[in-house]
Amino acid sequence: MAVDNRFVYTEPSGEEPEGVRSEIITGPVSDWATDFSHLEPEWSADPYPIQDDLRRRCPIARTERFGGGWLPTRYEDVAAIAYDTERFSSRSIIMGNFRPPRDIAPVGGSPPISSDPPFHQHARKLLLPAFTKTAVSRQEPATRAFCHSLIDAFEGRDVVDAATDYAQHIPIRVIADMLGFPQQDGPRFREFVENVLEGINLPPEERIERMEKLFDYLLGQVHDHLTRPRDDLTSYLIDAELFGRELEPDIVTGAMALLLIAGIDTTWSAIGASLWHLARTPADRERLVAEPGLLPVAIEEFLRAYAPVTMARLVKEDMRWRGVEMKADDWVLLSFPAANRDPAQFDRAGEVVIDREVNRHAAFGLGIHRCVGSHLARMELRVALEVWLARIPAFTLAEPSAVTWSAGQIRGPRALPIRIG
């Protein structure tokens, strides 16, 4: 085995990373227009009435939490910010109480999602070929067989949890296979995901410790792949070159972290939200059982209406932007879910229309940061729903009040008790 000096183990320094920390402010929101927080329970339970109200009366909300930030709610504002990489940086895309130092741009901590031009396109180019529609179609037979095996395990049960017994496992298995991680490590991935995406308001030392666990795990996988290279994304990233040189170790593990984290919660949420909708909307469920060919169109509508992903940006310089005074390093919470329900962009924006013909939704983002895994997500979502509807054509919410939704920038059901039959 060739020694690869890039991935030598080092003791964690225990030092806090450089950057700016803001005061952690939690508790009930006084006014969503001036004090919004995507981490409060009211938002995770049902953000849409809040967004609709802000869109009518605001439409760009402000908060002093997280060191200050903005929440545009109109499609045209969300789109303009997504396209404007000159004035809005991706150097952090999770709105919280920590801003990484400015000099981390244009690469950022987990390229390409955290990258700005001109570096962004080079990092993105490395990943794109592995995630084309053709490339991800190779995962489809195994995904389908796995979905069947999950439903086989429901045998003898009247009530199952569609979030934790079904939806969650599908993206975990698919991304573990693509990265070449052991399938039995799945439960640990869930922990990593929760730590990164839902632990936003924890004390910094705890967040750092949790992130170190993830990167220790990834470094372990890198070493395993250095010993036993194989045909998967981890070996691909270890061998990949940028500007004629092998990648910096932080870029390898950063990209692995991105694929692991971004590939799981998001698709889990989309599958769960779609099943939640169908469990409480018998007409749509019956129609899709009768017309499976409509499913790809319906899936786009589920993605529009229940878009799981919200991104964030940091304002680069002080400026007046569409009527508000933005300061350098203010957050912008880039709500694709809010954009997707803007009546100025979509007819019947607040309704779920499963045969919607015109649907330019922004669930996978707009512009240069279009979700690199969108073709994979669509494949998983389609297979997951095809198999579920074929095997379990009749189902309802077992206990509507027991449904819970994740907090933070990825929204989907985390408890979803379903009665079969």
Place this chain on the structure above:
Amino acid sequence: MKVQIDPGRCQGHGRCYDLAPGLFGDDEEGYGQVLGDGVVPPGRADEARRAVANCPERAIGLFEET
């Protein structure tokens, strides 16, 4: 009628080759490509319009041939 993709706007969402596989394909990075000369054969006009109506980046143009 003829379809065209603006490569400056296309981000590889793939709605065109999902909805109108007879008119569009993808390249090795997933960006949309017009198949052949882009002329929409009779009977494929609806497919072409559906692709245009569902491109999130508004990257597809549909032109009457002159």
